[in-house]
Amino acid sequence: MxxxxxxxxxxxxxxxxxxxxxxxxxxxxxxxxxxxxxxxxxxxxxxxxxxxxxxxxxxxxxxxxxxxxxxxxxxxxxxxxxxxxxxxxxxxxxxxxxxxxxxxxxxxxxxxxxxxxxxxxxxxxxxxxxxxxxxxxxxxxxxxxxxxxxxSPAIFYNKAAFREAGLDPEKPPRTLDDLSRANQKLLRKNASGGIERIGLNPLNIYVSSYAVGVAMGSEFYDAASKKAIVNNPKLVQAYEWIRNEVKAIGIDELDKMASAKASGNNDPFYTGKTAMVVDGFWRLLDAKQFAPNLDYGVVPLPKSFAxxxxxxxxxxxxxxxxxxxxxxxxxxxxxxxxxxxxxxxxxxxxxxxxxxxxxxxxxxxxxxxxxxxxxxxxxxxxxxxxNTYKSPAPAAYDQWLQQALDAVVHDKKKPQEALDEANKQIQLEIDKALSAAKSK
CATH class of the missing domain: 3.40.190.10 (Periplasmic binding protein-like II)
Structure with missing residues (x-):
């Protein structure tokens, strides 16, 4: 399911x-x-x-x-x-x-x-x-x-974890810089260096290149010229932010969490494995069912998006x-x-x-x-x-931006290089879509 x-x-x-x-x-x-x-x-x-x-x-x-x-x-x-x-x-x-x-x-x-x-x-x-x-x-x-x-997602955060990390649970993160600082304090490792708890998973489905790009002020498509513009400086900056947050935790650990696909009572936010999660309104009802005693708060993302x-x-x-x-x-x-x-x-x-x-x-x-x-x-x-690219080839954005992000967080490409390639491939799909439309 x-x-x-x-x-x-x-x-x-x-x-x-x-x-x-x-x-x-x-x-x-x-x-x-x-x-x-x-x-x-x-x-x-x-x-x-x-x-x-x-x-x-x-x-x-x-x-x-x-x-x-x-x-x-x-x-x-x-x-x-x-x-x-x-x-x-x-x-x-x-x-x-x-x-x-x-x-x-x-x-x-x-x-x-x-x-x-x-x-x-x-x-x-x-x-x-x-x-x-x-x-x-x-x-x-x-x-x-x-x-x-x-x-429309927001940040859910564990107030007890915030207190333990020396953070004020009544002053949750409202900017990307706030999130970075909170992530640093919430990261907890055991004696052997293994991860016991992270702050916010930077590869969460809603903490995407689009979401962080929006927070950075990025655009994705220029309607006047009908050109993809995903290799712009603000989206490069967004990829750098995600890469840095991933490095602080470790990509192997995050890949392991992704493969576990835990849900319900085993959701990492409910078990304490993650101190923050970005999710939608339905999480309120989900938490009531699976973690009725969890002391948590909710705060909007640095810039709300849907x-x-x-x-x-x-x-x-x-x-x-x-x-x-x-x-x-x-x-x-x-x-x-x-x-x-x-x-x-x-x-x-x-x-x-x-x-x-x-x-x-x-x-x-x-x-x-x-x-x-x-x-x-x-x-x-x-x-x-x-969350829309307002272009004639939106599926191409999803595909190539995700490939670019995967390459960046696995240290295979630098953000600018990865986004230059993504922009090239997306533009090919835009041109193809526009050409097909003209022939009809």
């Missing part, structure tokens, strides 16, 4: 109560639509139980509004299916979108622009949506998808575009949007939904250990920027 699915299953009970309880309040008012035919929706496969939550919300609270419309939901690996479906002409009316694939889909003519829908329904892209998120679904000035949510966004779009060739737009109208109402995002991800793209989402989560957290962290998460959610 993957990390994303484990996280979603951890908070399943929380989601069920929130979705089914709050969405019940979204059914009243308004006349039923006379829309008929079939609305086919392709959605991500997040596991049977979680899929059921999405399905129940749609069938119980949207379908009754359109009694003559047959709604069919299929869960699958959409990223593998959509382009072949467009080529064959057998597409759904609505599709789940991963932000990393939205622009390539648009370049390949697989998605319909949503600008007319936005205008007709009086959605203001600047006021109601995050421009940063929408950039993940925009190409050549047109919007091809609506980002709904993304994972993981890959997910959203929704209308494929080219959709047979029931009118019904698809009706579904989007329903989904993007304030209360529905806020509630749909309550599975622990960040609803920051639809700004109107944030207060609804936050109030719902806050009420669910009253009387629990989570209550005191709500202000932290509101700060994270309100100040996040999306």
């Amino acid at each position: 993957g990390a994303t699915l484990r996280r979603k299953m951890t908070i399943l009970a929380f989601v069920s109560a929130l979705l089914l309880g709050l969405l019940a309040g979204c059914t009243g008012g308004g006349s039923k639509s006379g829309e008929s035919g079939e609305l086919v929706i392709w959605w991500a496969d997040w596991g049977e139980s979680y899929n059921k939550i999405f399905d129940d919300a749609v069938y119980k609270f949207f379908a009754p509004k359109v009694p003559d419309l047959k709604v069919t939901i299929s869960h699958m690996k959409v990223d593998e299916k959509l382009l072949p479906a467009v080529a064959s002409g057998k597409v759904p009316d609505l599709t789940y979108l991963n932000s990393g694939f939205a622009v390539p889909y648009a370049l390949n003519g697989a998605l319909q622009p949503l600008d007319d829908f936005m205008k007709t329904n009086h959605f203001d892209s600047a006021k109601d949506f995050s421009a940063d998120v929408n950039a993940s679904y925009t190409w050549d000035g047109k919007l091809y998808g609506i980002g709904l949510a993304a994972d 993981g890959v966004s997910w959203g929704i779009g209308i494929p080219k060739g959709a047979k029931n575009k009118k019904a698809a737009e009706l579904f989007l109208q329903w989904l993007l109402t304030d209360k529905v949007a806020g509630t749909f995002m309550a599975e622990g991800t960040n609803p920051f793209n639809f700004k109107l939904s944030l207060d609804t989402w936050f109030k719902a989560v806050e009420s669910m957290s009253k009387g629990t250990p989570n209550e005191k962290y709500m202000s932290v998460w509101k700060e994270v959610f309100e100040n996040s920027t999306i």
